[in-house]
Amino acid sequence: MRPSRAASAVLAALVLPWAALVTAPSAGAASGQAAAVRYAALGDSYSAGVGAGGYLASSGDCRRSTRSYPYLWNASHTPASFAFAACSGATTDDVLERQLSALGPDTTLISITIGGNDAGFSEVMSTCVLDTQSACLSAVAGARSFISGALPARLDATYAAIRAKAPRAHVVVLGYPRMYRIGGLCLLGIGDTRRSAVNAAADDLAAVTAKRAADAGFTFVDVRGVFSGHEICSGASWLNSATLPVYESYHPNRTGQASGYLPSLASAA
Numbered sequence: 250m251r252p253s254r255a256a257s258a259v260l261a262a263l264v265l266p267w268a269a270l271v272t273a274p275s276a277g278a279a280s281g282q283a284a285a286v287r288y289a290a291l292g293d294s295y296s297a298g299v300g301a302g303g304y305l306a307s308s309g310d311c312r313r314s315t316r317s318y319p320y321l322w323n324a325s326h327t328p329a330s331f332a333f334a335a336c337s338g339a340t341t342d343d344v345l346e347r348q349l350s351a352l353g354p355d356t357t358l359i360s361i362t363i364g365g366n367d368a369g370f371s372e373v374m375s376t377c378v379l380d381t382q383s384a385c386l387s388a389v390a391g392a393r394s395f396i397s398g399a400l401p402a403r404l405d406a407t408y409a410a411i412r413a414k415a416p417r418a419h420v421v422v423l424g425y426p427r428m429y430r431i432g433g434l435c436l437l438g439i440g441d442t443r444r445s446a447v448n449a450a451a452d453d454l455a456a457v458t459a460k461r462a463a464d465a466g467f468t469f470v471d472v473r474g475v476f477s478g479h480e481i482c483s484g485a486s487w488l489n490s491a492t493l494p495v496y497e498s499y500h501p502n503r504t505g506q507a508s509g510y511l512p513s514l515a516s517a518a
């Protein structure tokens with residue numbers, strides 16, 4: 250028998266408030282979830298925030314920035330703890346030797362960018378900008394050979410060590426953007442042949458890192474898409490071209506950190 254409309258209305262008035270109490274998370278519960286997060290940011294200059302300015306004096310040559318995506322994520326989420334270990338120039342060896350102390354059994358979230366310095370990214374960019382096209386293409390070829398040959402084992406060892414130190418953590422591995430807009434206009438800089446070569450190395454690095462992260466059970470976030478249209482020579486670049494101070498060259502600027510890397514981490518974390 251179907252209840253009358255009046256009876257249905259009474260029933261709804263009694264049940265719906267209780268249903269809301271059962272299904273809707275309270276503000277206190279959401280706050281408690283955020284407070285339970287223990288976040289550690291590992292990796293190289295892209296995670297330290299080199300290129301964005303606002304460097305913490307206490308970080309010295311690591312140049313950790315208050316405008317970096319880890320610092321911004323911490324400021325907006327106020328986790329229970331935040332260990333900022335990322336450092337300019339870091340390689341996988343540096344992560345293993347100097348950054349793992351930031352982790353522990355209670356770490357619940359880790360972010361990392363790593364591998365670019367192992368592949369000699371800085372040297373490749375210097376060669377491509379300052380030397381001949383032939384020298385540039387040779388340097389890129391060497392980096393791509395390293396990425397496909399030696400880098401996977403280095404990433405595997407690094408990821409395994411991270412997992413051993415923080416067995417409960419959700420690990421987010423962020424990639425690197427393509428550096429150049431092909432066909433874009435720059436008053437100064439390299440031509441499309443060199444730009445394409447540099448971008449091809451970035452594609453190789455993304456493919457290898459994605460595979461190694463997946464095999465480790467980590468989450469890989471490919472930032473090439475979010476940076477698309479914001480490469481150097483795009484007219485709306487989120488990346489520094491050659492600039493002063495020199496160490497900020499070819500790194501995400503303040504907008505690249507806030508509009509490129511920060512939402513990429515947030516989507517995965």
